[in-house]
Amino acid sequence: MTNLLPVVEQFHSLQGEGFHAGKSAYFIRLAGCNVGCNWCDTKHSWAIDKYPLFSLESLLLEIEKAKLKGASFLVITGGEPLHHNLDEFCSKIKNKKPNDNKESIRIHLETSGVNQLSGSFDWITLSPKRHYPPKEIFLKIADEIKIIIDDTKDLQFAVEIKNEIMKLTNKTNSDILKKRFFIQPNWNNKNANSLAIEFVKNNPLWTLSIQAHKYLKLK
Numbered sequence: 001m002t003n004l005l006p007v008v009e010q011f012h013s014l015q016g017e018g019f020h021a022g023k024s025a026y027f028i029r030l031a032g033c034n035v036g037c038n039w040c041d042t043k044h045s046w047a048i049d050k051y052p053l054f055s056l057e058s059l060l061l062e063i064e065k066a067k068l069k070g071a072s073f074l075v076i077t078g079g080e081p082l083h084h085n086l087d088e089f090c091s092k093i094k095n096k097k098p099n100d101n102k103e104s105i106r107i108h109l110e111t112s113g114v115n116q117l118s119g120s121f122d123w124i125t126l127s128p129k130r131h132y133p134p135k136e137i138f139l140k141i142a143d144e145i146k147i148i149i150d151d152t153k154d155l156q157f158a159v160e161i162k163n164e165i166m167k168l169t170n171k172t173n174s175d176i177l178k179k180r181f182f183i184q185p186n187w188n189n190k191n192a193n194s195l196a197i198e199f200v201k202n203n204p205l206w207t208l209s210i211q212a213h214k215y216l217k218l219k
């Protein structure tokens, strides 16, 4: 049971990328990641012991405040949030008091899928990494697949991931279309934009995701 979680930051903003881009969301960025992507834009979140531990109750209070202000979902991100067992946290968020008829906030997870699944989520964004592939379960259950493009090998990886998902699901395009497939250029690599755009032009299953929060200088 995990009653304390290391938090890098928590804030209310707009989701900047992927299928829910542009929507009001509350973000909790958990510390810790051993996936080691060399282009990672949150390297500061890797070291768990640099960050304070927050009780689940204190996080719940902040989530509730954000929900009252209009956040339509919570995004648990990182770091790699599933380095922590999230069963207790998600269950506390979802378990309403008996006389509380308000709906609990929806929980979105952003993960690389390298750990065991814990917690329960209304939306899972899987961002698989070429050098550290995800566990099969995430390919099956993810609602959204987001591949970060840094070079042409990542485009090949995107194709391989889609093929793997087709093998694991019902192999038809109508089944696979229930999932959302995004290609997102590495923000710090100018060549990545043109690679991603050309790929999406030629592969209509995929959609370009841009990090709107960075263009808008949002958190």
Ligand code: SF4
Pocket (backbone or CB within 6 Å): 033, 034, 035, 036, 037, 039, 040, 041, 042, 043, 078, 079, 080, 112, 129
């Ligand atoms: S999995 Fe995410 S947080 Fe971890 S190194 Fe890769 S991009 Fe950074």
